[in-house]
Amino acid sequence: MKIFRTTILMLLISITGNITAQQTPAPKQTEAVTIVGAKAHLGNGEVIENSLIIFENGKITHVMDALTTKMQYRGEIINAEGKHVYPGFIAPNSTLGLVEIAAVRATDDEDEIGEMLPHLRSLIAYNAESKIVESMRPNGVLIGQITPRGGTISGTSSIVQFDAWNWEDAAIKKDDGLHINWPNSFTRGRWWLGEERGMKPNKEYADQVLKLSQFFNNSKAFLAGKQIDIHLPFKAMETVFTGQKKVYIHVNGEKEILDAIQFKKDQNLNEMVLVGAYDAYKVTDKLKDNNIAVLAQRPHLTPSNDGDHYDASYKLAKTLSDAGILVGLEGSGQMETMNTRNLPFYAGTVAAHGMDKEDALKLITSNTAKILGIDEFVGTLEGGKDATLFISEGDALDMRGNRIIKAFIQGREVSLETHQTELYQRYSNKYKSQKKK
Structure with a gap:
């Protein structure tokens, strides 16, 4: 009887494995x-x-x-x-392969506990057998930049192709960039903590930016010393300062973008890319003068600010491109893993609102490849x-x-x-x- 049960169990595991x-x-x-x-x-x-x-x-x-x-x-x-x-097509700033079922914690590896996590590598958590990753290919999305979330410094992204046995096979560029979530100068009242509802100035904004700058400065000091003790976060910053890793700043507001540009200058960063960058159209001259590329937020979003035109999101990429800025499209946001398959239609929406169709195609092919530093081979x-x-x-x-x-x-x-x-x-x-x- 025990042998029979074991056999049935093994058959069920085998069948389930073949299905999933x-x-x-x-x-x-x-x-x-x-x-x-x-x-x-x-x-x-x-x-x-x-x-x-x-x-x-x-x-x-x-x-x-x-x-x-x-x-x-x-x-x-x-x-x-x-x-x-x-x-x-290339999908930058994606959590594909890091989250399978959002409601099941064991399948969610996009975020770790902590604020300054430059030593975390998204690549080793990437699930090459993800059903969601598999569903990208029928729409032509064949490459992605797998990016962590959370904290002030989320960690390091890597670039993979979407047909592999495991993360080692999938990787086409390992540890390509460091991702920073820039603080917001405004905060939304947390009603569940008794705070007043609505947007209000973030009184801690200056301190949060200072804390980020101090982390960079402390990392430089550590790397310049004898390094008797091992400090993984500081050690991981070495490739940022040598220019081997790009720095991706996730930021949207005009003030925050300007502060991020100043941060680039203060820290002497060779290459910095803005991600999202909703208000970037307001500071195009600054971006161009500082040679900063942009991975613009997905066009299928409603306007963020009062007074914005209804088509502000649709036209952002074209506005930046017309100003001489290197632009790609990213798809983070609500249900982003599933919606990544809509990447070609994001570019189609940009084309429908004024951009030449072939130029819109560049937003998810050659432009993104240049921004990610993989244009030599894709x-x-x-x-x-x-x-x-x-x-x-x-x-x-x-x-x-x-x-x-x-x-x-x-x-x-x-x-x-x-x-x-x-x-x-x-x-x-x-x-x-x-x-x-």
Whole structure:
């Protein structure tokens, strides 16, 4: 009887594992692939109407006009006439793989206890088998910057591709940047503590900024000393001061942005990126003069301030781009892990409100790659770069046209099946059978 129960238990575990696990990652590319006839959106603002793209060993070897070249096709030939090909979309400032079910604490690794946590690495908590990560691929989102949350200094992000066995396989750039949540000069009354409701000046703002500056200064002093004792937070700051890590400041208000710019100067930081940056359009000259890039908040948000235009969020990226600032799009906020799959439609919304479609595409491809420091191998369709790309039936920035038929990560053809597509097939077949009756 005991043996029977054990057998049943093992069978149930096996079945459950098969139901919940992600698909097996694709094997390494062994044969060249030629895509011919597609309209190629290169990700740098250029378009080839009738393209020829060849990649092998995980790298793009040729991108050219199919009508003017005599290049011989190689390996597997994909006839993509009438379709579109794009570089894989890149999702910065994302908690993908860190949170699976928000209501289940054991599946939430986005935040740790503490205020100054530069030594924390989001990469080692990344779950490559996340069902949510898997659901990004059918919309063309193939790369992400996995970013911690919480505290004043949240920790270090890393950049991964979305088809891997584990975090080691997934990583394409480890520990790329330090993330700081800039204090807010206004605070909302906590009614549950008896405080007055509504927004009011934050009396502790100056002290909070000073505390951040002191942490940077103390880190420099520690690193300049003999370092007899080990202090992990201070030690982790070394790569920030040497310029190996970028500094990402999560900030929105005009005053806070200006203070962050001054902080960059005071701390002699080489590269700083603003994340969110709702009021950045008010200080574009300052941003440009200090060579500060922006990962603009997702456009699908309501205006934050009284008197803001209804389309303020829609036009932020275009306004900054027109001012000569390097801009990408990020998707943090409510239900951000799920909503990351809407990244191409964020860019589509920006295009619908004045930006050229190919320039809007750059917000989630080449621009973001430059901001993250990975543009040497992803972000555009160019020879020598990773074959991380996809083929769509139509315009990938439009919900009606974003129908991915093939996707490749580093030359490997990845599965586009997810829990959602399985449910779609199940219920579409159900209703099809009912119609026949």
